Amino acid sequence: MRRPALAAAVALLLAVALALAGPACAPSPRRAEKAAPRPAGPHVVTPASVEEVLAVVCQPGARAVVLNVWGTWCGPCREEFPDLVKLRRDYERRGLRLVLLSVDFDSEVPAVNRFLAEQGVDFETYLRAGGDDDKFINTLSPLWSGALPATFIYDGAGTLRDFWEGKASYAQMERRLLKVMEGKNEPDSTEVSS
């Protein structure tokens, strides 16, 4: 009798602790892997909920994760896109994981895939699948207005360390990435504008 009671208590406490830990990162890599969406293949966006995207962010093995939310119709998004791809090329070996999340409408998926191919993207990227905008935005950051592009930098533990709205230059992205990688991320809102 004691063992089932203890098992139930353990399960309850684990559930409470998981709820307290919040939606960003699961405590176990196994859970994060399970929650990640199945990739659709290179140059083809994979539909993913915000929870699934965060599961990708939280997968272990990165020193820093840059999550960029973009759309093909968004001029500043398109303008900064090559720099994001270059950033990945330059820093992947040093532990950067770049997660690209398109918020294009479903009808624009062919244009998204074309754009990704033009940009030489040969890694998995994601298309926001369904859900309420308000929840989507606030899950990523309550400080995000919903304007695009939006870029979030997480540390290797999946904790959000930097965020900005609007287009950034390569130098700005690189500097802010390095601050997170080095554990020195001073807030700086003056250099990026849309």
Add this chain to the structure above:
Amino acid sequence: MKTRHLLLLALLVAPLAAGAPPAAAAEPAAAPAPVALALGAALPMGDVKMMGVDGREITLAGAAGPKGTLVVFSCNHCPWAKAWEERLVAIGNTWPKQGVGVVVVNSNDPKAYPEDGLDGMKARAKQRKMAFPYVVDATSDVARAFGAAKTPEAFLFDKDGKLVYHGAIDDNAKEPKQVKERYLQAALEALAGGRAIATPQTKALGCSIKYRTKAAS
């Protein structure tokens, strides 16, 4: 046995409760969005003249209705603004008759988006049969004063010019038939009916407003 179980339990839970990374949303952002007006804030830039698609200049103060004023930052080029446009026009053409003045403001720099120039706005207003002022924020200073970051973004003020609603038109840009929450319509109805607005702040995705560069002083 019992002690060993409790120890195991503590080992399992402690890292989750204490050391687990907090939710991304709980962390402070480094570069927040333009700071939008807070609920209760007064309508800013009420006396700034803005050119409308009908060739007349208006001010926000002049467009105020006896029950309130709705200011929506929108534009021509943005797919989100386009997706909501029909619903926005329906609101804009309806509520002035019910005592709420409506102004739609385009603050985008047409150098970045030529579609957002006055000629494009005139064509869109005609096409959509807009019966309310669709005006040019020629310096983007009105958007700056509101802290408006994107299009479309709605700000509803009461009869005293205090902000009572800020945010989205509804909860589904893509699929009008699947809208569950008509946030702005509900806010307008509550305002007109003298009731508290149930959801005074909402968010939606949208296109960043491309502010005009400020002239050197």
